[in-house]
Amino acid sequence: MSVTLTDLPLLYHTHHSLEAEDIPFWLAQSRQFPGPILELGCGTGRVLLPLAETGARIVGVDKDAAMLAYLRANIPAARTAQINLIRGDFRHFCLTSRFALILLPCNTFSTLPIADRQIALNRVRLHAQPGAYFVVSMPNPYLLEELPPIGEPEVEITFPHPLSGNTVQVVSEWQRRENGVEFQWHYDQIFPDGRTERQSLTAYHLHQEIDQIYAAFKKSGLFIAASYGDYKSRPFDPDESTDLILVAHTKE
Numbered sequence: 001m002s003v004t005l006t007d008l009p010l011l012y013h014t015h016h017s018l019e020a021e022d023i024p025f026w027l028a029q030s031r032q033f034p035g036p037i038l039e040l041g042c043g044t045g046r047v048l049l050p051l052a053e054t055g056a057r058i059v060g061v062d063k064d065a066a067m068l069a070y071l072r073a074n075i076p077a078a079r080t081a082q083i084n085l086i087r088g089d090f091r092h093f094c095l096t097s098r099f100a101l102i103l104l105p106c107n108t109f110s111t112l113p114i115a116d117r118q119i120a121l122n123r124v125r126l127h128a129q130p131g132a133y134f135v136v137s138m139p140n141p142y143l144l145e146e147l148p149p150i151g152e153p154e155v156e157i158t159f160p161h162p163l164s165g166n167t168v169q170v171v172s173e174w175q176r177r178e179n180g181v182e183f184q185w186h187y188d189q190i191f192p193d194g195r196t197e198r199q200s201l202t203a204y205h206l207h208q209e210i211d212q213i214y215a216a217f218k219k220s221g222l223f224i225a226a227s228y229g230d231y232k233s234r235p236f237d238p239d240e241s242t243d244l245i246l247v248a249h250t251k252e
């Protein structure tokens with residue numbers, strides 16, 4: 001069986017489900033701030049599906065049809081009534097519903113062009129119920145700034161392709177660009193005859209000073225209630241933390 005070209009969402013989902021250290025964090029947020037939940041950039045449902053398993057009502061927005069198709073196909077029958085998926089750009093969408101908890105996981109925020117971040121934050125505020133919380137994760141901007149100019153390709157992890165059983169090698173690399181760092185993940189499926197097929201995903205994280213990020217939140221009426229440095233909820237430390245995870249409230 002040849003599984004090629006259309007299985008990037010499956011490869012993304014399988015890869016990131018092996019590195020799911022953030023899931024307990026998002027589940028804890030939903031316990032602390034009960035929904036309804038809105039997840040921006042829900043992708044294949046890596047976060048959305050475990051949240052739905054808690055019984056929460058959840059709306060997922062994503063612009064990528066293939067990611068959403070994968071997610072749709074994997075919603076358990078018992079959860080369909082709780083989940084609503086919308087294909088759209090979260091910088092421009094407008095729903096009639098308002099949410100008690102809005103999530104933007106998995107570093108997606110820092111891949112937005114700087115000028116679009118304020119626009120996206122305004123959309124978050126628009127869709128927030130009074131007293132709602134917004135939780136967003138991104139790589140620690142200081143850490144990104146300190147990365148060497150190039151991260152040579154290296155094998156991050158391997159796993160069996162869920163459909164073909166062939167080994168998939170995940171090769172990651174990065175390159176510093178003018179305003180940020182571009183990461184690439186290559187999914188190399190190795191066929192029994194030795195042939196390799198590569199599919200790649202790119203994430204370009206644009207640098208923005210933390211003060212400016214905070215100022216953008218405030219300008220949109222989102223006030224920082226907590227900042228964590230990792231998914232274990234340790235306090236953010238600019239020199240040590242891997243992540244910057246912000247919990248914002250609609251009230252100052």
Ligand SMILES: C[S@@+](CC[C@H](N)C(=O)[O-])C[C@H]1O[C@@H](n2cnc3c(N)ncnc32)[C@H](O)[C@@H]1O
Nearest residue numbers: 041042043046062063064067088089090105106
């Ligand atoms: C890194 S994936 C994260 C998926 C999922 N949240 C997770 O944690 O696995 C980022 C997702 O955000 C979506 N995305 C990025 N920018 C978007 C935008 N402006 N509007 C809607 N979706 C967007 C991409 O299509 C992709 O599915």
